[in-house]
Amino acid sequence: MRKIWVVIRREFLEKVRTKWFIISTVLGPTLMLGFIAVSIMMAEGGVAQRRIAVVDVGSGGLGEQLWRVVSAPEQWEVRLMEYEPAALERVTDSLTRAVGLEELDGYLVVTDDAIESGTLEYRGSNVSSLTDMEVLQRLLQQGLMIARLDRVGVDPRLVSEAQLPVRMRTVSIRDGRETEESAESVFLLAYVMWIVLYIAILLYGLQVMGSVVEEKTTRVVEVLISSLKPFQLLAGKVLGVGAVGLFQMLVWGVAGWFIVMRRDVILEQFGVDAGAAQAIPMPEVSGATVAIFLTYFVLGYFLYAAMFAAVAAMSNSEAEARQAQTPVVMLFVIPSILMLGILQQPGGGMAVAFSLIPFTAPIAMPVRWAGAAVPIHEVVASIAFLAIALWAVTWVAGRIYRVGILMYGKRPGIRELLHWVRQ
């Protein structure tokens, strides 16, 4: 036990001292802060400053009605221009030049038959901006509807009233109780869990692989194995790297909690209004959620670390290990990508299946848990399956590791591997 501790301590201290660790630890909270700041700015300032002309070449009236509606966004400066239909070509020529000189962002051509056909033409330098086009489309739809209703004698004020937007408050129900979580915050939590677990399990699993390959290529392993059992060395390494992962998450967690708590003060530095910062939907993270997250991180990391260690043990070099890792990486990455679907439907059949399969459960279950209520017996079953798989995988990987670390030369085939395992 003392010897395992010695290995854990070396692995931990050496990894924590690397530039890679320091940079990624600092970068995590910084990126989180940036992410929040950018998403607020996008939500706030999604509509950019624009100068737009509404050119009415019809009999009049429609252009003005549309102009009034399109002028709604504060950021848009909209001019109304009325011309005879015959002047259309001349006017568009000069407006196109104005767009070219950046005096104008674009112009909308309104003809009389627009009210029947619903066809309008917008020409501008900002047509590739999805936000602009979406806003414009929505406003024009609204404008045309008002114009059409007006034509059949409906009072425009009545129309405005009828169009008052609906605001739906969403309340998440979990274990039969209402929570303060909104739909956005639930999604946010599930999404963050997905990202962090995906990155952490893969990254730290690969760290174990790198560490095993290093010991093999530098041949240190022979000295180590003369005083440590292969199992002690492997266990110490996996635990040591895992401790680095947990330590990094602790730093991220504390920093994240601090950022969330003081987001108004911090975001003010980015020029974000304090009120807007407070209004960001923040997920409610319960103790149970943290426990689920950590449990699955640890089990999932052990599972993949064992496999990566076996892959490293049968390789002679870093390059060879990178090739040999592909099946393990695929086993992890492909379901993880598919699992993005779980974010949309945390209670769906795929979510349930993935959260029970040991190789996908480490990500699927926490994501499901964050997104919806999960029956407790499913959690228990999922952890049990994962534990059994972990035991079996570790047993096989340990045997491959034990033989592999002292083997140099040709990489073993399946038949040879089976022989190693049975030895």
Add this chain to the structure above:
Amino acid sequence: MPNDAVVDIDCITKRFAGHTAVRELTLKVERGAVYGLLGPNGAGKTTTIRMIMNIIVPDAGSVRLFGLSRTGRDLSERIGYLPEERGLYRKMKVMDLLVFLAETKGVGHAKAKHDAQAWLDRLGLSDWAQQKVDQLSKGMQQKVQFISTLLHGPELLILDEPFSGFDPVNTQLMKDVVLELARGGTTVLFSTHIMEQAEKLCDSVCIIARGEKVLDGPLAEVKRTHGGKHVIVAVEQGMASVDRVFRDSSLVAAADNYGQYAELELAEGADPQRVLELVLGAGARVTRFEIAEPTLNKIFIDIVGPEAATARAEGESADA
């Protein structure tokens, strides 16, 4: 009589896919001995040492260390092991590395640190203690590796090809340290394929070839019982002038003519004086005439044949 063998190998065999690396090998290393395990590349030396260290397990036979039934790994605090393939963590600081390796052998942190500093001072590396291993020259890395073998004060040193890969200065340094430790009572078992080195250092040897023991015993005894009477002759005009004498099979059983001198193995019952007479009779001026013990190299070649002594045995890659 209590068995005072520090290493007691009884009839061990190890097979790898396709070939037998070690076959029914038995040897004993007495306490305090400097014991040479000799043989050409691929003879099974490294495999034998790995079995002593319990890095690999013999298919048959047993290894006992210090008269105990515990494995080399369990006894690692009493054994210093220098593998044939040298290697250190490149990114670790020298001091941290030495302390870590000592700790894996059960030495306490503080003691390991203190002793590491003492050894670094002694080998002139104290300025490098806080440098990373990959910033050290090759020779310094060799010293660090050597220190890591000795740091925990082992009773038994197992050195696999200790003189290969070390530069001449470090080789000399290492010999001095090893001999000093041996005088202090440390048992040393080392393997080498260079017979001349073994001859200078060992008091007992075991020669193996193709995985099997060829002979073993105290060096003096081995020399007495093997190889018969040897004569070394050198003459002024060059050896060609006396070549005829060496071909006299009633006198000379075998001759190794090295050009500058020749080593002769005399035939049964032949008198060395008669050889001298004939050489002088051939008109040569003798500069050296010595009735000598056979060199270990000569004994080895005589017993296993020149092919075995030089040719690399099959399957060496698995053994290396």
